[in-house]
Amino acid sequence: MELKEGKEKFIQSWGTLGSHWGINRTMAQIHALLLVANEPLSANNIMDELNISMGNTNMNIRALIDWGLVFKELKPGERKDFYVAEKDMWEVVKRIITQRKKKELEPMLRVLDSISKVEGNSEEAEEFKKVVRDIQLFSSKADSTLENLIKADSNWFIGTFMKMIK
Amino acid sequence: MELKEGKEKFIQSWGTLGSHWGINRTMAQIHALLLVANEPLSANNIMDELNISMGNTNMNIRALIDWGLVFKELKPGERKDFYVAEKDMWEVVKRIITQRKKKELEPMLRVLDSISKVEGNSEEAEEFKKVVRDIQLFSSKADSTLENLIKADSNWFIGTFMKMIK
DNA sequence: TTGAGTTTTCAAAATTTACTGAAAAATAAA
DNA sequence: TTTATTTTTCAGTAAATTTTGAAAACTCAA
Structure with a gap:
C-alpha cells in the first residue's frame, strides 16, 4: 500500500x-x-x-x-x-471522556437525583425508586471511575491496569 | 414529583x-x-x-x-x-461494550493493521507508521482491557476497581 | 484609514437517519 | 383447512443533522 x-x-x-x-x-x-x-x-x-x-x-x-x-x-x-x-492517544481519549462525561453523564445524574424523590409508597412507586437508585448507584460509580481515569496517566493505563485485571 | x-x-x-x-x-x-x-x-x-x-x-x-x-x-x-x-446495569453496560467493540473497535484495528504496512521509508512514511503504530498499540490495549472488563463481574467493578484506583 | 487576506456566522440546502403505514408473512386457535 | 391475531418487512416520508455558500466581521500591513 x-x-x-x-x-x-x-x-x-x-x-x-x-x-x-x-x-x-x-x-x-x-x-x-x-x-x-x-x-x-x-x-x-x-x-x-x-x-x-x-x-x-x-x-x-x-x-x-x-x-x-x-x-x-x-x-x-x-x-x-x-x-x-493532539497526538497522544491517552490524552485524546481523556479529553473525549471529559467532554462526554460533562455533556451526557452529568445531566443524567441530575435527572436521576430529581426522580429518585418521587412521591408515594405504593409497591409500584417503591419498585420505580429501586430501579432508579440502582442506576444512580451504578452511574455515580462510573462517574467517579472516569473522574479518576482522567486524572491517571498513560503509564498507569498501559502498565498497571492491564496487568491488574489479569 | x-x-x-x-x-x-x-x-x-x-x-x-x-x-x-x-x-x-x-x-x-x-x-x-x-x-x-x-x-x-x-x-x-x-x-x-x-x-x-x-x-x-x-x-x-x-x-x-x-x-x-x-x-x-x-x-x-x-x-x-x-x-x-435486562435490569442489571452492569450487564447492560457489558452488552453495550460488547456490541460496540465488535462493530467499531475491531474494524478500526483491522484498518490500522493493514495501513501499518505502508510502503516506503521516507521520513514522511516512517512518521506515518509511527503514528499508526502508536494508535494500534493503544487500541489493542483498550480492546483487551474491555475484553477483560466484560468478563469481570459487577462486584469487581463496584468493589475492587473503585478502591484500587483510589 | 484603507483594503487584502483571513476567520466567523448562519440561513438555506443537502444529506443522513429514523419512522410510518400498509401490505405480506407467520402463527396458532377454531 | 380457514380465519383472526400478531409479527415482520420495506418503500416512501418525515425529522434531524451536517454542510454549504455568501455575507459580515475581524486583523494587520501599507
Missing part, C-alpha cells in the same frame, strides 16, 4: 469511528488529517485536502480546539493560523 | 443518553419503559405508551433483543409476545 492511500484510509476510518463516538465525521477527519500531517496545516490546506467548505472547516476546527484535540499554532511571519493535533 | 411524571422523565432522559451511545432514541426509550414497567409489556403496550408505530416498535425491540438488553417472555395462554428489560 502506498503512503497516500494509507493516509486516506486512515482519515476515512477515523472519521467513521469518530461518528460513532459523538464526534462528527468531518470533525474526526480533520483530526485524522492533522494526526498524519507532518507539519501544521492551515484551514485552507484542510479544506482542500478534505474537499469541504471553509465554513465547515472553521466550525469543526473550533470544536476540536474546544475539546482540546487540536491546537492553534502561529507561524512567525504568516498571516494564517495553523493547526496541529 | 408524581410517579407518572418521574417515569416519563426517566424514559425521556434515558432516550437522550442512549442516542449519544449508539442506541437510537426510540430503542433507548423502549428499554427505559421496560426498565420501569412493573410487568412484561407487549408490543402494543409499548407503541401506545410511547406513541410510536408498530413497525418502529418491532424493529427496535428486535434490535434490543439482538443486543441482549431485552428478553422475550411468553405468557401462558397469551398469543402476544411480552418483553422485559
